[in-house]
Amino acid sequence: MSNSNQTISGKTFTGIGNLIKLLPTGTVFMFQFLNPVLTNNGQCHTINKYLSGILMVVSAFSCCFASFTDSYEDSQGISHYGIATNKGLWPNSTSQDLSSYRLRFGDFVHALFSLIVFAVVVLLDPNSVECFYPSFESTQKVLLMALPPVIGALSGSVFVMFPNTRHGIGYPSSPSSSSSSTSSSSSAKS
Template sequence: MPRPLNLGKVSAASLANLLPTGTVLAAEALLPSFTNSGDCAPANKYLTLGVIVCCSLACFLSSFTDSFTGKDGRIYYGIAIWKDFWVFNDVDNEDGAGREEKHNREKLAITSIDFVHAFTSLTVFLVFAMSDSNVQQCLKINKDGVNEKALLINLPLGAWLLASLLFMLFPTTRKGIGYADTAPVKFDQGGEATARSNKESV
């Protein structure tokens, strides 16, 4: 018998982590200067496109980041790859606490849900970036028609709501970089993933 869908798994705090809030804020802080408030020279166009591309990559890849607690009690951050998990901060990789826990790290490998979250976050960010008036003027995006104006005004809100719905329908257990209010996965002696209490954070 299939399990009932639990929409309560994704709280408001979780949505703030899943949605590209930080990336949007970073872009909003940089774009007015890089676009020269819409009065773009060729250099401004390249800078604007560079910001959008870099933020898009950060937004997409952040959906694959995760963390776990090693045998030494430290929190290890990394990114999911094919059938494995690449750890960022395992300086002492001879202690068996990070890179050597291969049978555990395989549990954090890429899944199909990761791609749903990654493409959804990327779409939301691009919608917000292209809805910025300075970006529209700089990249000569046509917004003269009534339909175009209505679409550009309402599309960001619609994208945000649709993304929130998708994140609730397809929740993720990843607790990557930026998840300050949640604890990473802890592996017990048998290699099973268990919840990690906030008191164990280091």
């Protein structure tokens, strides 16, 4: 019996690990690191609930906000970071056309599904469950088996339909189109 529980737990953690790949790593790490401290390992008092709630809101905002950030390398190889707007990347460079970095419908889809995936991570965190919904633990085992694969499959399908081409803050930026075409033509001449 304990062997089957270990197998179920292993599959569950593998599923959660696959879901976490869809989220900003720093945000998830911050939540996983601070949540046990702020929830007092699930033994919450009122102040713990407020602090943990603030952490959840800040982390959820970070997951959504990351969907709207992007970066690029200029002709000198310097990385620049910004926020996608209707006109392009902000703050914008006057020397380069950044209109290709405009907001797209897919950015909002990614933000929504990043929020959903993060909500699943929060709802399945034992400290959060013990703190906010102590009677939920019996149902949690069913959710541990069903929710990650369902949300993972749904999110994966949506992310395939709306591929993310953004290189947000904290991710390696891609060379701008003008510098990459220049480097490929110069390497062809060599």
